[in-house]
Amino acid sequence: MSAFHYRATDAGGRDSRGVLEADSARTARALLRERGLFVLELDSVIAHTGSGTPRRPRIRESDLTLLTRQWATLLASGLTVEQSLNALIDQAETESTRQLLAGVRAEVLSGHSLSAALESYAHTFPPIYRASVAAGDKSGRLADVLEQLASYLERRGSLRQKTMQALLYPAIVATVAVLVVIALMTYVVPQVVTVFQQGSQTLPPLTRGLIVLSDLLRNWGWLLPPALLCTILAARLALKQEAVRRRWHARLLALPLLGRHLRSLESARLASTLAILCGSGVALLAALEAGRQVLVLLPLRDALTRAAEQVREGQSLARALGASRQYPALLVHLIANGEATGRLGEMLDRAARLQQQDVENRSAALTSLLEPALLLVMGGLVLLIVLAVMQPIIEINTMMN
Numbered sequence: 001m002s003a004f005h006y007r008a009t010d011a012g013g014r015d016s017r018g019v020l021e022a023d024s025a026r027t028a029r030a031l032l033r034e035r036g037l038f039v040l041e042l043d044s045v046i047a048h049t050g051s052g053t054p055r056r057p058r059i060r061e062s063d064l065t066l067l068t069r070q071w072a073t074l075l076a077s078g079l080t081v082e083q084s085l086n087a088l089i090d091q092a093e094t095e096s097t098r099q100l101l102a103g104v105r106a107e108v109l110s111g112h113s114l115s116a117a118l119e120s121y122a123h124t125f126p127p128i129y130r131a132s133v134a135a136g137d138k139s140g141r142l143a144d145v146l147e148q149l150a151s152y153l154e155r156r157g158s159l160r161q162k163t164m165q166a167l168l169y170p171a172i173v174a175t176v177a178v179l180v181v182i183a184l185m186t187y188v189v190p191q192v193v194t195v196f197q198q199g200s201q202t203l204p205p206l207t208r209g210l211i212v213l214s215d216l217l218r219n220w221g222w223l224l225p226p227a228l229l230c231t232i233l234a235a236r237l238a239l240k241q242e243a244v245r246r247r248w249h250a251r252l253l254a255l256p257l258l259g260r261h262l263r264s265l266e267s268a269r270l271a272s273t274l275a276i277l278c279g280s281g282v283a284l285l286a287a288l289e290a291g292r293q294v295l296v297l298l299p300l301r302d303a304l305t306r307a308a309e310q311v312r313e314g315q316s317l318a319r320a321l322g323a324s325r326q327y328p329a330l331l332v333h334l335i336a337n338g339e340a341t342g343r344l345g346e347m348l349d350r351a352a353r354l355q356q357q358d359v360e361n362r363s364a365a366l367t368s369l370l371e372p373a374l375l376l377v378m379g380g381l382v383l384l385i386v387l388a389v390m391q392p393i394i395e396i397n398t399m400m401n
Contacts, residue, residue: 008037058124059097065153067097068129072146081114081142100124113137127293128152128273135280145280152272159268159356166367170374177378184385186221189214192389203392210388246298253299257369261362266300267331268355271348279345285312300326317344330354 006028008016016037025042032039059067067088074084085105092098100121107117115134118125125133129149136145193211203211239245253259270291277287288308295301307320318336321327331351338347 006032006037006039007041008032008039010037059094059100061153061157063094063097064124065150065157067101068146068153069150072143072150075143075146082108114142127290128276131282131286131290132276132280135277135282139281141280145276148276148279152276155272155352155356156269159265159359162360163363166363170367170370173371173374173378177374177381180378181381181385182217182221184382185210185214185217189385189389190218204388204395206384206388207392210385242298246302249297250299253297257362257366261359261366262297263300263326264328264355264358264362266295266297267328268352268359269294270300270304270327271331271352271355275345275348275352278348284317284344288317303327328355328358 006016010016028042029039032042070091071084071088074087075081079087082105085101085108089098089101089105092101103121104114104117107120108114113134114137115130118130118133122130132145132149133142136142189210193207193214239248252262273291273294274287277290278284282290285308288304288311292301292304292308295304303321303324303326307317307324310320310323311317316336316339318332318339321335322329322332334347334351334354335344338344341347
């Protein structure tokens with residue numbers, strides 16, 4: 001059985017849209033005709049990761065978090081997977097969410113397991129989500145697993161929101177500073193230095209440099225936006241090459257403040273993933289593979305790959321991660337404690353929370369340093385412009401005296 005998204009009209013000309021489950025498109029059209037509807041559009045909802053898919057319903061991460069929390073509550077109340085999906089479809093607020101859930105339900109009704117149904121929508125459900133649901137489905141603890149996933153998604157969304165809020169003000173300050181400098185160089189400075197250019201005195205080097213820069217901005221400034229766009233596109237194209245991306249990530253991690261912040265962010269993401277999967281009964285090697293997929297920085301991903309190989313050979317996870325010297329010592333020590341006491345999932349969850357708190361503290365510290373630094377840079381640029389304008393005036397006054 002498959003799910004189909006349809007658009008139809010009735011005898012009165014009223015438009016109707018929705019999702020219908022049927023064995024084939026022909027059966028779906030027949031069911032719609034039985035309802036007195038004339039089909040205008042009929043597309044398959046089922047979406048795979050490959051190409052050629054007619055429709056790929058997507059939902060926002062915030063909607064996925066709410067959906068997971070509601071799903072966990074429904075399953076904990078005693079509903080079956082099919083019944084909970086029916087309830088979620090009925091209360092879904094967006095059409096894309098209804099299409100997604102209808103497609104999952106169609107896969108389940110066709111005899112597939114819930115984890116296999118989610119695999120058909122890998123573009124919406126991340127690897128940690130699918131692996132956790134598979135483990136919860138096998139162990140009979142699906143409601144508990146979905147509750148943990150909802151908490152994980154909420155923490156990740158909260159961290160992303162706090163990071164964006166922390167960077168918003170510096171971004172606004174930097175944008176205003178650039179606009180102010182451009183306005184001074186293209187409108188204010190030319191009108192002031194014209195008076196000096198008409199004289200016979202030799203202008204100071206700073207003033208001459210300011211005039212040259214002002215002329216460049218006025219004559220060729222229109223080239224800056226396309227040049228910036230081309231630079232961004234070239235950088236994105238270069239970063240698609242794994243070797244270039246690996247060198248770039250290594251340089252980012254080597255930076256004094258930003259490197260430690262990125263390392264803590266990746267460690268928090270890894271610890272959260274391993275905590276959920278290990279707590280759900282997933283084998284450690286499978287959990288490490290899922291954790292490798294959620295990492296962004298290639299040096300840390302390579303270190304985890306080597307650690308997984310050493311774990312496969314019988315070494316402990318803490319010793320394997322510690323040997324790479326890529327992950328914070330706090331994370332390694334908590335993993336070692338969890339392995340020694342048999343509470344690895346609990347220690348990983350604690351490590352994830354500590355790493356997330358560390359990321360939030362570092363974000364606040366970086367923001368507090370970035371704001372005055374931007375103000376100093378802006379003030380320094382304005383000071384240079386003022387000095388370049390004032391130096392000829394000071395020299396003229398000195399000559400007259």
